[in-house]
Amino acid sequence: MSKTLLEMKSITKTFPGVKALDNVNLKVEEGEIHALVGENGAGKSTLMNVLSGIYPYGTYTGDIIYDGKVCRFSNIKDSERLGIVIIHQELALVPEMSIGENMYLGNECGHRFSIDWNKTYSEADRYLKTVGLKESSKVLVKTIGTGKQQLVEIAKALAKKARLLILDEPTSSLNEEDSRALLDLMLSFKKQGMTMIIITHKLNEVSYVADKITVLRDGTTIETIDNHGKEPVSEERIIKGMVGREMTNRFPKREKTALGEVQMEITHWTVHHPLYPERKVVDDVSMYVRKGEVVGIYGLMGAGRTELAMSIFGQSYGTHFSGELKLNGKTVKMRRSESDAIRHKIAYVTEDRKGNGLVLSQSIRVNTSLANLKAISSHTVIDSDREYAVAKEYREKLRIKTPSVDQLVGNLSGGNQQKVLLAKWMFAEPQILLLDEPTRGIDVGAKYEIYCIINDLAAAGKSVVLISSELPEVLGMSDRIYIMNEGRFVDEMKAEEATQESIMAAILRSGKGA
Amino acid sequence: MERKEVLTLLKKNAMLIVLVLVYLFFLIITQGGIFSPSSFTELINQNAYVYILGAGMLMCMLTGGNIDLSCGAFVCLLGALGGVFMIVQGLGTGISILLMLLIGVAYGCGLGYLIAYIHIPPWIATLAGYLAFRGLGTSILSANSKTGSLAPFPVDFQSLFYGRVFPTEKGVFNWPCFLFGLFAASAVIVILLRVRSSRQSKGYEADTLAGVAAKGGLGGAAILLVTAKLAMDGGIPTTLLWVAGIILVYSFLTSKTTLGRHFYVVGGNIEAARLSGINTRRIMFIAYLNMAVLTSIATMTVIARSQSAYADIGKNFEMDAISACVVGGVSASGGSGTVLGMVIGATLIGVINLGMSLISLDANYQRVVKGFVLLAAVVFDILSKKRAK
Amino acid sequence: MDQNKMRAGLIGIAAAYLLYLCYELYQGRGETDTTMTPTARGVFIVLFAISALALLVYAYRVWKHSREQDEKSSDREDSTRLK
Numbered sequence: 011m012s013k014t015l016l017e018m019k020s021i022t023k024t025f026p027g028v029k030a031l032d033n034v035n036l037k038v039e040e041g042e043i044h045a046l047v048g049e050n051g052a053g054k055s056t057l058m059n060v061l062s063g064i065y066p067y068g069t070y071t072g073d074i075i076y077d078g079k080v081c082r083f084s085n086i087k088d089s090e091r092l093g094i095v096i097i098h099q100e101l102a103l104v105p106e107m108s109i110g111e112n113m114y115l116g117n118e119c120g121h122r123f124s125i126d127w128n129k130t131y132s133e134a135d136r137y138l139k140t141v142g143l144k145e146s147s148k149v150l151v152k153t154i155g156t157g158k159q160q161l162v163e164i165a166k167a168l169a170k171k172a173r174l175l176i177l178d179e180p181t182s183s184l185n186e187e188d189s190r191a192l193l194d195l196m197l198s199f200k201k202q203g204m205t206m207i208i209i210t211h212k213l214n215e216v217s218y219v220a221d222k223i224t225v226l227r228d229g230t231t232i233e234t235i236d237n238h239g240k241e242p243v244s245e246e247r248i249i250k251g252m253v254g255r256e257m258t259n260r261f262p263k264r265e266k267t268a269l270g271e272v273q274m275e276i277t278h279w280t281v282h283h284p285l286y287p288e289r290k291v292v293d294d295v296s297m298y299v300r301k302g303e304v305v306g307i308y309g310l311m312g313a314g315r316t317e318l319a320m321s322i323f324g325q326s327y328g329t330h331f332s333g334e335l336k337l338n339g340k341t342v343k344m345r346r347s348e349s350d351a352i353r354h355k356i357a358y359v360t361e362d363r364k365g366n367g368l369v370l371s372q373s374i375r376v377n378t379s380l381a382n383l384k385a386i387s388s389h390t391v392i393d394s395d396r397e398y399a400v401a402k403e404y405r406e407k408l409r410i411k412t413p414s415v416d417q418l419v420g421n422l423s424g425g426n427q428q429k430v431l432l433a434k435w436m437f438a439e440p441q442i443l444l445l446d447e448p449t450r451g452i453d454v455g456a457k458y459e460i461y462c463i464i465n466d467l468a469a470a471g472k473s474v475v476l477i478s479s480e481l482p483e484v485l486g487m488s489d490r491i492y493i494m495n496e497g498r499f500v501d502e503m504k505a506e507e508a509t510q511e512s513i514m515a516a517i518l519r520s521g522k523g524a
Numbered sequence: 525m526e527r528k529e530v531l532t533l534l535k536k537n538a539m540l541i542v543l544v545l546v547y548l549f550f551l552i553i554t555q556g557g558i559f560s561p562s563s564f565t566e567l568i569n570q571n572a573y574v575y576i577l578g579a580g581m582l583m584c585m586l587t588g589g590n591i592d593l594s595c596g597a598f599v600c601l602l603g604a605l606g607g608v609f610m611i612v613q614g615l616g617t618g619i620s621i622l623l624m625l626l627i628g629v630a631y632g633c634g635l636g637y638l639i640a641y642i643h644i645p646p647w648i649a650t651l652a653g654y655l656a657f658r659g660l661g662t663s664i665l666s667a668n669s670k671t672g673s674l675a676p677f678p679v680d681f682q683s684l685f686y687g688r689v690f691p692t693e694k695g696v697f698n699w700p701c702f703l704f705g706l707f708a709a710s711a712v713i714v715i716l717l718r719v720r721s722s723r724q725s726k727g728y729e730a731d732t733l734a735g736v737a738a739k740g741g742l743g744g745a746a747i748l749l750v751t752a753k754l755a756m757d758g759g760i761p762t763t764l765l766w767v768a769g770i771i772l773v774y775s776f777l778t779s780k781t782t783l784g785r786h787f788y789v790v791g792g793n794i795e796a797a798r799l800s801g802i803n804t805r806r807i808m809f810i811a812y813l814n815m816a817v818l819t820s821i822a823t824m825t826v827i828a829r830s831q832s833a834y835a836d837i838g839k840n841f842e843m844d845a846i847s848a849c850v851v852g853g854v855s856a857s858g859g860s861g862t863v864l865g866m867v868i869g870a871t872l873i874g875v876i877n878l879g880m881s882l883i884s885l886d887a888n889y890q891r892v893v894k895g896f897v898l899l900a901a902v903v904f905d906i907l908s909k910k911r912a913k
Numbered sequence: 914m915d916q917n918k919m920r921a922g923l924i925g926i927a928a929a930y931l932l933y934l935c936y937e938l939y940q941g942r943g944e945t946d947t948t949m950t951p952t953a954r955g956v957f958i959v960l961f962a963i964s965a966l967a968l969l970v971y972a973y974r975v976w977k978h979s980r981e982q983d984e985k986s987s988d989r990e991d992s993t994r995l996k
Contacts, residue, residue: 326799349801358799366795371859372788380789381800383782390782395726434800589920647922843930846923857920886948888941892957895934899964902927906971 015040015205016174021060021072030056032229038207043200045216046209048226048252049453054209058176062096063089093173097163099182105152110134112151113166137165141195157188164195176207181215182451185311193219211453213245225251249454261486262462265469270301273473274442279333281321287329291317293497299442299473304464306476306488308513314497315477316361319444323358324351352381357440359431361447367431370420374412375401377419377430381438404433409459425456432463443467446477461487481510495520539853539865543872550879557882561757564750569829571874572763573822577845578866579774580818584811585849586787588794588858590646592812594653595819596841601661602627602823607674607833608664610681617681625820632816640808662835675832685766685828688759698755705751709744716740763825775863791858848873851901921976928968935961
């Protein structure tokens with residue numbers, strides 16, 4: 011019988027105007043991996059912030075019982091002293107410093123005024139080996155990839171003598187390979203007796219590693235599911251708890267209307283890297299999309315899909331372009347101009363909505379009209395009323411949850427932000443939409459709504475190019491799938507004939523130097 | 525009103541309240557001197573360049589915290605050239621003004637091109653002007669004059685940029701001026717009411733009647749007060765027309781035009797702006813071309829007022845313009861800020877400057893005050909960023 | 914022309930101006946017709962100098978922080994942002 015390591019009882023936390031946690035209960039046993047799932051805004055991160063002391067004792071009601079004792083943390087150090095270590099979604103490493111320095115930042119070996127560097131580096135090396143990194147701890151953080159940096163974060167937590175490790179979306183910026191490695195690492199830690207809580211959107215990961223799954227919705231505990239059975243818990247089962255309704259289809263049904271003629275086609279499209287012109291980022295790619303068709307482009311990170319899309323969109327990425335672009339059968343000479351592309355009815359919905367998609371400091375209304383100001387102004391004078399009406403119209407259409415279109419976009423949740431981004435491009439009335447990872451970092455409910463929007467766009471005769479690194483999404487939404495690897499298209503499949511295995515096989519084949 | 529509402533109201537209008545408080549402070553210190561009609565005229569005339577340059581600086585800062593360090597030195601250079609045109613060469617006023625504007629446009633195009641298309645950081649490009657132009661202007665002045673300054677400027681030039689519209693004797697109530705004030709005040713109230721009713725009929729959020737009464741009442745009263753004072757001092761100063769015109773134009777530009785919107789978006793997220801089809805380079809170019817043109821206009825008001833061009837003209841102008849913007853809430857990282865905010869900031873600086881000279885404050889202490897104001901503005905900007913996080 | 918770097922630059926310029934004011938105050942120390950005592954002058958000079966240095970340090974940190982953000986985002990994958 012394993013004992014309960016952590017119990018959070020009746021935790022309630024309110025912020026001005028909103029109750030983030032409402033009598034939440036969580037019980038974690040020693041040596042288990044406990045998954046915390048829920049939609050965005052369900053309260054998962056808030057709960058963990060309460061546990062780790064970021065929200066100190068006094069700002070919440072309820073009890074945290076750790077190792078049988080009631081705890082009153084006033085800051086993170088208090089919880090870390092007891093071995094509760096939280097690794098956040100955003101990597102907290104300083105790129106200019108070495109791994110060793112980073113690992114012991116705030117936790118230095120030696121005395122206050124003289125750091126024992128030898129001890130630091132040798133200890134750091136030890137922990138690095140534990141997480142499976144072969145690098146020396148003297149190496150600078152910025153020289154290793156994101157996957158390895160994530161492992162450094164874990165090593166850093168181990169150096170703090172963690173007993174309860176909390177991982178908040180640990181694989182959000184990792185590719186499939188690194189994600190799998192991290193999950194296996196967690197399983198090996200479990201064997202050594204470490205207790206872990208993982209917060210994640212990726213339900214396949216939950217099924218893979220979790221012993222128990224606690225589902226939060228709207229700030230309350232819905233249920234705790236046991237994953238010890240013979241069969242791992244199905245994703246549908248988890249989704250049902252998260253969303254509160256049967257989601258028989260993760261992807262909305264597509265009405266197979268007759269596809270129109272080819273709307274966009276590129277042949278022998280080659281793009282070189284802007285800083286290193288000898289490197290081909292997109293190499294001799296040819297593809298086409300018909301009216302009413304959804305074409306998926308699947309590939310691993312670094313395959314060049316974003317670069318491909320951006321290069322089509324007014325040459326907004328790259329140098330030394332070659333190849334031909336045909337719109338509706340007519341060859342189009344593209345200049346280095348995004349507004350040209352928009353005039354040609356092409357829209358590019360970026361994967362980095364906060365970085366280069368939305369203006370976070372401006373309102374929903376301003377962001378919505380951004381790509382098509384002409385439509386709401388006469389002779390360069392903006393018609394505020396029309397702009398307001400347009401913003402409200404798209405808020406209805408896309409079901410953006412906000413009381414006012416004057417709300418700043420930076421204050422919205424990820425899902426709502428993505429909807430504003432889509433609204434902006436839909437208002438530009440394009441015929442061809444290049445969607446780059448449109449559901450990244452969005453909860454299940456919002457994802458479904460976006461899938462419905464995509465289907466509506468296709469049904470209206472638009473051509474949709476869906477770039478995604480989620481295999482189920484690509485398979486569930488596309489009519490045809492292009493597979494991209496290292497700048498080249500290595501295969502093209504009809505969606506109904508493709509499977510996850512055949513797609514992965516195509517990539518592996520090409521990687522072997524085919 | 526509820527306590528919370530009062531607090532948010534205070535926060536939103538913090539700078540305006542500071543302005544009123546500082547004004548009252550100087551009212552006491554100068555024993556009413558700052559409330560005299562001549563003080564009002566002096567405030568406008570002495571401070572005109574801050575408003576004009578501030579408008580230009582606002583547009584530059586909106587694009588992302590970019591500034592123009594050369595405007596003060598350029599005023600010296602252009603003033604010297606103006607002196608050469610009008611006094612030494614005896615060219616007509618109209619031709620000289622045209623030439624000065626052309627030079628300003630040329631400078632703006634050159635500067636804009638370097639910054640927008642060659643990607644030279646603005647502070648470097650304008651720093652070069654800051655270092656070079658004053659020397660250039662001074663040498664032009666000494667080449668053309670024994671005293672190192674050129675004077676006097678022709679009367680018709682001065683009346684265009686200085687002096688009064690419909691002048692009367694001081695102490696005689698200037699009716700055109702006051703009627704103009706009545707007209708402006710009632711225009712403000714009418715506009716507020718119309719905006720409110722049009723918003724209501726379309727179902728949007730609109731100000732309460734009390735809100736309109738407050739804004740319209742205070743604004744109207746302020747306008748009437750200023751024009752009444754000016755009426756006792758000989759009428760509307762010509763510079764006021766220039767300043768008011770520029771402020772109105774730029775208010776409209778920033779709040780209601782697509783071009784203005786482009787500026788805010790470029791400052792808010794330049795990459796997103798680019799990917800939305802905005803020609804970001806063109807916006808940067810326009811920002812600096814615009815600044816140069818406004819600097820030219822400011823030059824004309826300055827040399828008309830001092831009736832001469834001399835080597836020290838324009839000293840500190842760039843810092844005054846930047847301070848006006850920062851104090852007025854223009855974000856130092858771009859993407860937010862309004863003309864009204866800049867006006868309040870500029871007026872605050874103007875009141876402080878005027879107050880200090882009215883009590884004949886020692887030049888050293890004036891510098892101390894300037895330093896503290898700048899420090900306060902920077903700290904305010906830092907704190908407001910921190911709170912936004 | 915990154916925004917935060919611009920902000921750092923602006924704060925740096927404010928610091929430079931404060932130092933310039935210090936210089937002007939210092940230059941005026943021999944004036945006889947001034948109301949400012951030498952002690953007061955010294956106090957202000959020191960005050961402004963320290964503030965200027967503090968602002969410079971802050972500006973440097975803002976600049977460095979935005980540099981790190983740039984590195985971070987270009988670390989994730991090949992950054993598609995044109996520099």
